[in-house]
Amino acid sequence: MEFAFDEADAAFRRDLVDFLDRELADGWERSEFGLGSAVHTDFSRKFVRTLAGRGWLTPHWPERYGGGGQGAWQHFVLGEEMWKRGEPRGPQYMNVNWVGPSLIKYGTEEQKRTLLPPIARGEVFWCQGFSEPEAGTDLAALRTRAVRDGDGYLLNGQKIWTSYADGADHCFLLARTGTVADGRRGISVFLLPLDTPGVEVRPIDGFVGDHSFNEVFLKDVWVPRSRLLGEENKGWDIVRRTLAYERVGAPRYARAALVLDGLADWSRTRGLLHDPGVQEQFGEARALCEAARLLVYRVIDERAKDKEPSPRANQARAAMVQAERAVGDLALDVMGSEALAEGSRGDAQFRNSLGAGIAAGSYEVQLNLITRLILKLPKE
Incomplete structure (x- = not known):
């Protein structure tokens, strides 16, 4: 091959x-x-x-x-x-x-x-209005409502952890057009201009410095029917496809591997690579970066062949989180207090690794999906 x-x-x-x-x-x-x-x-x-x-x-x-x-x-x-x-x-x-x-x-x-x-x-710029205070890992439990109103809909509800909403022009937003009992069958996708009256965006400060998360509040926001994507109540199929693209949309392993190379150079100049324990940690981090890359490539191969999205995207997403975290932990271990200096390789990678298990789908949810969709394990 x-x-x-x-x-x-x-x-x-x-x-x-x-x-x-x-x-x-x-x-x-x-x-x-x-x-x-x-x-x-x-x-x-x-x-x-x-x-x-x-x-x-x-x-x-x-x-x-x-x-x-x-x-x-x-x-x-x-x-x-x-x-x-x-x-x-x-x-x-x-x-x-x-x-x-x-x-x-x-x-x-x-x-x-x-x-x-x-x-x-x-x-x-667009942002993505999916998560809610009571519906983060379980999107089917979302409560934001869209009610028919003339030739459009009235939206009411709240979104949270909406990246870049404070600077975005539009929001790819999920709302419930059916009943709560409908679950996934009652969800629709709206293409919402964020300058629409009734939309309020509030920044969420990041505890490690830079801010990108926001809350979005919707109060009697009227959106025309022309802004409904696909059919009413059939947004879940769109969501599934969108999430499959999102899982591997940010190849974070590439950044982690580059940081790892820099950490190796830094360690070499200080004689740290002679330590077998340090060598082992570098080897594990490198293996995780390569595993993530190959798993992502499997997903891209499916896409290149016009195949429908598969659970392999969940595998790839989980592997990327492991790679980023491994390189972040290694940076702190080998650099010590120098990794805490603002602007250092260690500082930058540690910040990235903190959000790695949350952005684009939480790590724990990916593991649950892997057990159910790939390993076929029964629900407890």
């Missing part, structure tokens, strides 16, 4: 790396430029337009929707190199990874015509 990238994708990676070397300032990857910081978000708004101008923002989308018509692998090469550099696209990766593809598959022609081009040009 041949596991190497084909020449076209390899050439794309070389061009992309050269481009990022020119475009990104020295030290971009340090924590003060981290995801969620004002510096990062402001920069990303300009950066994504530069990418769009080169056809590199949505290379995997069909050309008729502003994409480059390229395959899933080129899109993922793009994601790997971006995450190695601290994801300079900022929140835009959500737009291009799963919001746009969901619109392409389930949207009306009007929705595609009006909503996709601004994403492809890098002009708008």
Whole structure:
């Protein structure tokens, strides 16, 4: 079997790396430029337009929707190199990874015509309104309501942990259009402009510095029926597909592996790599990064072959969390107090690893899904 990238994708990676070397300032990857910081978000708004101008923002989308018509692998090469550099696209990766593809598959022609081009040009940001105070790990328990009102719906409820909502233009939002007893069968997806009257966004301060989470309150928010994605009460199928894209949309193992290389260089100059215990810890972290990469590649292979999303995405997501946490723990162990210095490799990786098990689906929920969907273990 041949596991190497084909020449076209390899050439794309070389061009992309050269481009990022020119475009990104020295030290971009340090924590003060981290995801969620004002510096990062402001920069990303300009950066994504530069990418769009080169056809590199949505290379995997069909050309008729502003994409480059390229395959899933080129899109993922793009994601790997971006995450190695601290994801300079900022929140835009959500737009291009799963919001746009969901619109392409389930949207009306009007929705595609009006909503996709601004994403492809890098002009708008989207956020994702899924979790609620009483429905985080169990989305089927969400309580935000959407009630028919003329030629639209009235939305009332609350979302929490909504990344980048304070700067987003639109929200990919879940609301209950059926009864609570309907469970998953009574959920619909709305494409909500966040400047709609009745929407209030409140930031949630991060305890490790940068802020990216928010609460979103909806009080008698009227949204036209044209902003309903797919059919009423049938949003769960859209959600399942969206989550499968989200699970591997951020290849965090690529960033963790790069940090690991830097930690190895740091340790080598201080003579720490002669310690068998340190060697073992580096080996375990490297193995976890490689395992995550290969599991993610299995998911991308399915996507490249137009297969339906599978539980392998849950496996890959859990493996990425393990890799990020292993590198974060290693940084603290080998660097000691130096890892606590703001802007150091240890500091940046530790911050990233704290959120690794929450963002894009909590680690524990992924393990539960793996036991049920892959191992076929009975529920207790």
